[in-house]
Amino acid sequence: MKNDELVIDVKGLTKRFGDKTVVNGISLKVRKGEICGFLGPNGSGKTTTIRMICGLLQPDAGEGVCLGKNVLTESNEVKRNVGYMTQRFSMYEDLTIRENLDFIARIYEVEKRKEKVEKSFLRLGLTDRSDQLAGQLSGGWKQRLALASCLLHEPKLLLLDEPTAGVDPKARREFWDEIHLLAEEGITTLVSTHYMDEAERCNRLAYIAYGNILVEGTGEDIVQASGISSWRIRGENLGGLVAELKQLPGVNQVAAFGNTLHVSGKNRGLIGESILSIQHRGYQCEEIKPGLEDVFISLMATVKEKIK
Numbered sequence: 556m557k558n559d560e561l562v563i564d565v566k567g568l569t570k571r572f573g574d575k576t577v578v579n580g581i582s583l584k585v586r587k588g589e590i591c592g593f594l595g596p597n598g599s600g601k602t603t604t605i606r607m608i609c610g611l612l613q614p615d616a617g618e619g620v621c622l623g624k625n626v627l628t629e630s631n632e633v634k635r636n637v638g639y640m641t642q643r644f645s646m647y648e649d650l651t652i653r654e655n656l657d658f659i660a661r662i663y664e665v666e667k668r669k670e671k672v673e674k675s676f677l678r679l680g681l682t683d684r685s686d687q688l689a690g691q692l693s694g695g696w697k698q699r700l701a702l703a704s705c706l707l708h709e710p711k712l713l714l715l716d717e718p719t720a721g722v723d724p725k726a727r728r729e730f731w732d733e734i735h736l737l738a739e740e741g742i743t744t745l746v747s748t749h750y751m752d753e754a755e756r757c758n759r760l761a762y763i764a765y766g767n768i769l770v771e772g773t774g775e776d777i778v779q780a781s782g783i784s785s786w787r788i789r790g791e792n793l794g795g796l797v798a799e800l801k802q803l804p805g806v807n808q809v810a811a812f813g814n815t816l817h818v819s820g821k822n823r824g825l826i827g828e829s830i831l832s833i834q835h836r837g838y839q840c841e842e843i844k845p846g847l848e849d850v851f852i853s854l855m856a857t858v859k860e861k862i863k
């Protein structure tokens with residue numbers, strides 16, 4: 556496989572449930588070894604798209620290839636070859652870690668099963684806990700077990716659907732370190748998340764809303780292209796300033812971050828003037844680099860206006 560090879564190459568994927576179109580002609584390309592983040596609000600169509608890519612859900616329209624297999628006509632092969640981690644924990648809670656992994660390895664008819672299961676304990680640090688019931692594990696360990704189970708058959712593509720929801724920062728960081736190690740081994744990942752720190756660890760991002768991809772690119776590209784300017788304000792009684800700031804020209808968002816306010820807007824000139832108009836009252840104001848969160852919230856506001 557060449558490094559520029561596309562592991563996912565789908566276009567026009569569409570899914571309707573009843574009269575509602577929940578995925579509306581999505582096209583997505585992911586290269587080998589890339590970590591692609593899939594972002595978007597609740598109900599925007601991430602899980603539905605992932606399920607169409609991995610062959611679990613038949614699209615109503617669209618076509619494409621995943622791991623060299625046609626997602627419409629070779630969905631069984633696609634299913635067998637991807638590692639899919641579902642949004643909800645789907646291990647057997649009344650089986651131990653060992654029993655769960657052994658069971659999955661049997662389903663996938665993994666060769667040298669016992670050896671592979673032992674290896675996966677080691678890789679994900681599960682050895683000491685191998686006889687613990689899956690249902691008794693903490694969130695972080697559950698998610699490690701789920702990752703171990705979708706790696707057993709040595710897939711070249713991981714589809715991870717909010718793999719770290721509700722997991723503490725240390726466990727999330729370790730999980731992401733593992734995804735980066737896998738990427739170095741040439742394993743491609745498409746991962747959905749609501750966490751912006753995780754988005755920043757992806758090579759590329761696609762942001763979806765109402766079933767459409769609104770923007771894609773590297774985090775840097777997306778921030779740059781958004782044209783958003785952000786300012787940080789420090790001072791006394793910031794709580795009282797929020798409502799006032801929201802009324803000022805050019806101000807689209809005001810959010811409290813610890814003891815500061817972050818103010819963002821699309822028109823750099825206008826927001827700059829508005830900031831100047833309050834600065835003389837003793838507030839310390841400095842322009843900062845906008846974050847991805849500012850960009851996505853602003854994007855959603857624009858889309859909502861269009862929909863109205």
Ligand SMILES: Nc1ncnc2c1ncn2[C@@H]1O[C@H](COP(=O)(O)OP(=O)(O)OP(=O)(O)O)[C@@H](O)[C@H]1O
Nearest residue numbers: 572573577595596597598599600601602603604642
């Ligand atoms: N089997 C189904 N039947 C009917 N509607 C469905 C079905 N599956 C999903 N939907 C609807 O499709 C829309 C998209 O759902 P989806 O689960 O893909 O969103 P999501 O982006 O993964 O959201 P979240 O971030 O909450 O996981 C939602 O409105 C959901 O209610």
Ligand SMILES: [Mg+2]
Nearest residue numbers: 601602642716
């Ligand atoms: Mg989902």
